[in-house]
Amino acid sequence: MKRVLVTIVAFALFTACGDNSTKEVKETETGQVVNVYTHRHYEPDQNIFKMFEEQTGIKVKVINASADELIQKMKMEGEQSPADVLITVDAGRLSRAKEQGLLQSIQSEVLENAIPSHLQDVDNQWFGLTKRARIIAYAKDRVKPEELTSYEDLVSERWKGKILVRSSSNIYNQSLMASIIANDGEEGAKKWAEGIVANMARSPKGSDRDQVKAVVAGEGDIAIVNSYYIGKMLNSPDAEEVATAQKIGIFFPNQEDRGTHINVSGAGVAKYAPNKENAIRFIEFLISEEAQTVFTNANFEYPILESVEPVEDIKVWGDFKEDNLELDKLGENNKKAVLIFDETGWK
Amino acid sequence: MKQVGSNKETFSLKSRLKRLKRDSNRWSIFTLIIVLFLALPIIFIGVELFSGPGETWNHIVQHLLPEYIWNSLYLVVFCSVLVLLFGVSSAWLVSRFEFPFRKQLEWLLILPLAIPSYIVGYAYAGMFDYGGSLDLFFRAMNFDFIRIDIMNRAGLAFVLSISLFPYVYVSARAFFLNQANNLLEASKMLGVGERKTFFKLMLPLARPAIVAGLVLVLMEVLNDYGAASYYGVNTFTTGIFRSWFSLEEPETAVYLSALLIIIIFALILFEKWQVRKVKFTSSKTNNTHIQRKETKKSIQWVIFSVVFLPVLLGFVLPVGQLIYWAFITASTVFDLEFILISLQSFGIAIVSALITVFFALLLIYFSKWSALRFIKNIARIGVLGYAIPGAVIAIGIMIPTIALDKWLIDVLAQFGIDSGLIINGTLIALFYAYAVRFLAVAYNPIDSTALKVDNSIPDSSKVLGVGNLKTFFKIEFPLIKTGVFSAVILVFIDVMKELPLTLILKPYHIDTLAVKAFEYASDEMVMEASIPSLFIIFTAMIPVIFLNKLLIKK
Numbered sequence: 001m002k003r004v005l006v007t008i009v010a011f012a013l014f015t016a017c018g019d020n021s022t023k024e025v026k027e028t029e030t031g032q033v034v035n036v037y038t039h040r041h042y043e044p045d046q047n048i049f050k051m052f053e054e055q056t057g058i059k060v061k062v063i064n065a066s067a068d069e070l071i072q073k074m075k076m077e078g079e080q081s082p083a084d085v086l087i088t089v090d091a092g093r094l095s096r097a098k099e100q101g102l103l104q105s106i107q108s109e110v111l112e113n114a115i116p117s118h119l120q121d122v123d124n125q126w127f128g129l130t131k132r133a134r135i136i137a138y139a140k141d142r143v144k145p146e147e148l149t150s151y152e153d154l155v156s157e158r159w160k161g162k163i164l165v166r167s168s169s170n171i172y173n174q175s176l177m178a179s180i181i182a183n184d185g186e187e188g189a190k191k192w193a194e195g196i197v198a199n200m201a202r203s204p205k206g207s208d209r210d211q212v213k214a215v216v217a218g219e220g221d222i223a224i225v226n227s228y229y230i231g232k233m234l235n236s237p238d239a240e241e242v243a244t245a246q247k248i249g250i251f252f253p254n255q256e257d258r259g260t261h262i263n264v265s266g267a268g269v270a271k272y273a274p275n276k277e278n279a280i281r282f283i284e285f286l287i288s289e290e291a292q293t294v295f296t297n298a299n300f301e302y303p304i305l306e307s308v309e310p311v312e313d314i315k316v317w318g319d320f321k322e323d324n325l326e327l328d329k330l331g332e333n334n335k336k337a338v339l340i341f342d343e344t345g346w347k
Numbered sequence: 348m349k350q351v352g353s354n355k356e357t358f359s360l361k362s363r364l365k366r367l368k369r370d371s372n373r374w375s376i377f378t379l380i381i382v383l384f385l386a387l388p389i390i391f392i393g394v395e396l397f398s399g400p401g402e403t404w405n406h407i408v409q410h411l412l413p414e415y416i417w418n419s420l421y422l423v424v425f426c427s428v429l430v431l432l433f434g435v436s437s438a439w440l441v442s443r444f445e446f447p448f449r450k451q452l453e454w455l456l457i458l459p460l461a462i463p464s465y466i467v468g469y470a471y472a473g474m475f476d477y478g479g480s481l482d483l484f485f486r487a488m489n490f491d492f493i494r495i496d497i498m499n500r501a502g503l504a505f506v507l508s509i510s511l512f513p514y515v516y517v518s519a520r521a522f523f524l525n526q527a528n529n530l531l532e533a534s535k536m537l538g539v540g541e542r543k544t545f546f547k548l549m550l551p552l553a554r555p556a557i558v559a560g561l562v563l564v565l566m567e568v569l570n571d572y573g574a575a576s577y578y579g580v581n582t583f584t585t586g587i588f589r590s591w592f593s594l595e596e597p598e599t600a601v602y603l604s605a606l607l608i609i610i611i612f613a614l615i616l617f618e619k620w621q622v623r624k625v626k627f628t629s630s631k632t633n634n635t636h637i638q639r640k641e642t643k644k645s646i647q648w649v650i651f652s653v654v655f656l657p658v659l660l661g662f663v664l665p666v667g668q669l670i671y672w673a674f675i676t677a678s679t680v681f682d683l684e685f686i687l688i689s690l691q692s693f694g695i696a697i698v699s700a701l702i703t704v705f706f707a708l709l710l711i712y713f714s715k716w717s718a719l720r721f722i723k724n725i726a727r728i729g730v731l732g733y734a735i736p737g738a739v740i741a742i743g744i745m746i747p748t749i750a751l752d753k754w755l756i757d758v759l760a761q762f763g764i765d766s767g768l769i770i771n772g773t774l775i776a777l778f779y780a781y782a783v784r785f786l787a788v789a790y791n792p793i794d795s796t797a798l799k800v801d802n803s804i805p806d807s808s809k810v811l812g813v814g815n816l817k818t819f820f821k822i823e824f825p826l827i828k829t830g831v832f833s834a835v836i837l838v839f840i841d842v843m844k845e846l847p848l849t850l851i852l853k854p855y856h857i858d859t860l861a862v863k864a865f866e867y868a869s870d871e872m873v874m875e876a877s878i879p880s881l882f883i884i885f886t887a888m889i890p891v892i893f894l895n896k897l898l899i900k901k
Contacts, residue, residue, distance in 0.1 A: 041866035043679075043875075064866055065850040068592035069738060073851055076745045080752065080768050096595070167579055169589055205498050205579025207871045210476060217477035217494065229871060237675040238874060240478035338593045339403065342410040347581060 033059045034278040037074065038087035039067040040265060044298030048291045055285070058278050067093040074102045074270060083270040084279035087129070090171045091119075092178065094126040094266050095331025103268040106276075110284045115304055118324050119264055128264030128327070129286050130301035133227040133320070134176050135260065136251040137212050142221050143249070150254040151180065151261070154222075155195025162221040163196060164211040167204040168341035172226055172263060177340060178333035179261045179325055186336060193344040204347050209233055209241075216247045223248075231300025231313045252320035259321035263330070264304065367719070374815070375717035378726055381709050385729040385783050388743025389608075392601055392735070401596030407586070407603075415586045415603075419569060419610075422504050422582065426568045427561060429508035433657040434515025435557055439545060440654050442523035443531075445639040446647040452654050453520075454892055457513045459661030460837075461887035463844040463861060464510040465573025466880045469873045470665035471497050471506055472577070473672070480668060503578040507568050509661040514567075515560035517833055518792060522556040523549070525829065526799065528638065541640075554621065555798070559791045562618050566611055566733045566787065572847070573868075583607045584736050597742075604739050611734035615727060666884060672877035681878055685863075689882050692843055692859040695774070697890075699781040700789075700838040704831060706782050707789035711797055712823075716815045733787035737848035744780045744852065745771065777852045784848060785841050789834040796830030797823070840887045860886065 049060040067088040103125040111127045119128035181189040201220030211223035233245035252260040269279045292303040296311045474481045475497040485493045534544040591600035714726040748770045808818040860883045867876035
């Protein structure tokens with residue numbers, strides 16, 4: 001028995017430490033690396049990284065965690081931070097990283113020209129990579145699309161007990177609220193939140209997909225969700241989920257005025273990036289046509305590059321007017337948004 | 348334990364100091380050093396308290412705190428009831444009675460622990476929601492008006508209890524198996540009935556063991572983030588994340604953590620207090636195993652059902668759901684990399700389990716050999732890490748280790764060596780963090796078996812001039828082996844499941860299965876998360892079965 005135990009321990013030590021040390025060696029041998037701190041936990045991203053490695057010979061080393069944790073980590077690591085690139089799934093976190101002095105301005109004509117100006121930082125500290133829209137999913141059998149107009153209109157009597165939306169801890173809701181603050185002012189935003197809370201079908205819980213399911217189950221009539229989750233549901237391995245997604249209609253709010261709220265997943269070069277040149281090349285690659293095609297085809301996001309068509313599943317929803325709010329505002333208003341959520345009881 | 352204080356002595360400062368000088372020995376110093384080492388991250392977080400909470404503190408107290416307190420209390424109460432019900436009943440029944448599949452159930456009952464509780468939460472939500480397995484079942488039966496909503500506070504209490512009750516089961520069973528036989532015989536001889544024996548004799552005597560397990564469960568319950576936030580239940584821990592990340596105020600998060608630690612400390616004191624009330628050491632340490640009772644076949648099947656129920660709810664159903672998901676997602680998710688990641692996770696978990704158990708042993712025995720009584724209480728500070736959310740611990744670890752790294756970089760630079768971060772971003776930081784976080788998991792089972800060792804044996808060994816260390820290895824270690832092994836399994840499983848701390852501190856290109864599962868789950872790809880989750884479960888099962896055999900053989 002003792003021998004078995006010893007073997008296990010030796011084996012464990014070998015797999016735990018052994019693997020580590022061989023990796024360290026490889027690192028120094030090749031020299032060319034780019035260290036990526038990313039919040040995008042998407043499988044297709046792996047393929048994009050591989051494509052980049054094959055084309056450039058630069059090894060992509062990834063740390064996955066939530067943007068908040070990555071920002072905290074970079075802050076503590078300071079000048080010693082190995083991070084070259086920070087990727088988040090929302091603009092608010094990027095502008096927060098900028099505020100805390102974790103990013104640096106870079107010169108890149110490629111990025112400058114390809115990305116619409118409101119979707120990149122004024123000081124060139126971060127750049128949008130993909131877009132997602134915060135849309136309204138409605139039950140086709142109970143709601144006529146003509147009844148919907150804007151986010152602001154959702155507080156009307158028609159939607160009493162009918163709205164499904166997830167928790168206010170979710171960054172996409174925080175960003176939506178931040179955009180409402182930017183457009184309607186703090187007082188207006190507070191009134192809006194109160195109205196939504198009063199119209200909620202149930203206390204917020206679950207994911208965006210769960211909100212869609214609840215609409216189809218009849219718990220409410222409409223849900224505020226991210227566009228790319230619907231694309232994913234339509235392509236789910238679970239036939240039941242596909243059937244569910246097919247039962248809902250998509251509505252892009254605020255087409256008559258400022259446009260539908262959009263957010264970006266984006267990237268910036270770290271302040272103390274040890275491989276700055278590689279980092280810029282890497283971000284430039286992420287907005288190349290081939291990478292953008294993967295983003296939309298495999299992850300159902302709207303490409304930031306105009307020359308790349310969105311994947312068919314989301315293209316059928318048609319073109320829509322986007323809110324051209326400077327995305328820096330989302331970061332600025334984030335905290336105010338959370339405070340308003342708490343004050344109005346949006347859990 | 349030597350009696351230090353007595354009424355005769357005056358409590359002047361001078362006499363106290365004199366006593367301190369007389370009774371302190373090197374073990375006291377060693378204990379203090381280890382406690383300091385393990386408590387360092389907590390101390391750094393504690394220091395933050397002096398800078399005061401952030402500006403939103405009043406906002407939180409006004410709008411959120413009542414809900415946090417109320418929800419956390421609700422979970423503590425309901426989880427305690429459910430966990431005791433599942434854990435104690437199953438432990439007693441498998442120890443006392445013979446029934447079909449008893450041997451298999453004995454280790455199956457530990458397995459719910461192998462599934463991260465947020466995964467259990469997702470699995471149950473997946474069963475109950477629209478288009479889920481249960482929903483489809485109801486539809487097929489034409490009962491489609493039935494929809495049970497599990498994503499609420501009561502559902503969360505259920506999910507957490509069903510995945511955490513094995514902590515109580517493990518410690519209660521260890522007691523029943525090894526300690527209960529003599530008492531049972533005596534009780535039988537006095538003609539006391541089965542039911543009365545259990546409620547009047549066994550239950551009160553097993554209380555320290557049961558409560559030790561329960562405290563672990565409650566710490567874990569208070570610490571849960573994944574399941575609570577998915578089910579929309581706001582607790583202290585979700586509040587910590589909210590104030591830290593959404594409100595951008597780490598200092599406020601630290602305040603909430605401090606409140607949480609106070610609650611946990613109260614739980615620990617409660618445990619201490621109630622163990623003191625029922626202090627006993629068994630007269631014979633080398634008890635024979637309990638004699639199992641043969642009952643009528645029909646009753647045996649009733650017992651089987653009662654014991655099988657928690658296995659069904661905590662393991663079979665969620666794993667069934669995961670297997671179904673794995674089946675439909677296998678083609679897109681599975682690749683050979685999973686085997687490698689499984690090996691890495693396994694290796695990391697075993698090594699950190701051994702390190703953590705080693706520290707727990709040092710703490711327990713050094714403080715025992717120290718003649719100062721208060722040292723024993725100080726040692727308990729070391730277990731507080733379990734009460735603190737993993738993300739907060741990670742920060743507590745990074746503050747001192749980065750300072751040390753920077754110092755090392757400066758020193759090495761003088762010799763012309765460009766070293767970069769030495770401790771951070773390597774496994775050293777990760778192992779350290781696991782030891783801090785999971786010390787309680789190792790400490791409790793060892794401590795509760797160590798308490799039952801009759802002190803007269805090691806004492807007489809020492810009277811004969813044998814040193815502390817030698818006595819420990821020759822006499823005490825064999826007696827507490829079961830406790831040590833349970834500690835290794837429990838820490839192993841916890842490390843396999845651990846998430847936030849691993850995410851922040853793990854080195855590049857080291858992946859664990861929990862990280863993999865989370866990557867999918869966090870992007871609402873719960874189905875795709877099933878394959879790494881199943882790997883966690885199966886990897887964790889190996890040592891559980893192996894060590895369970897070891898326990899029984901003994």
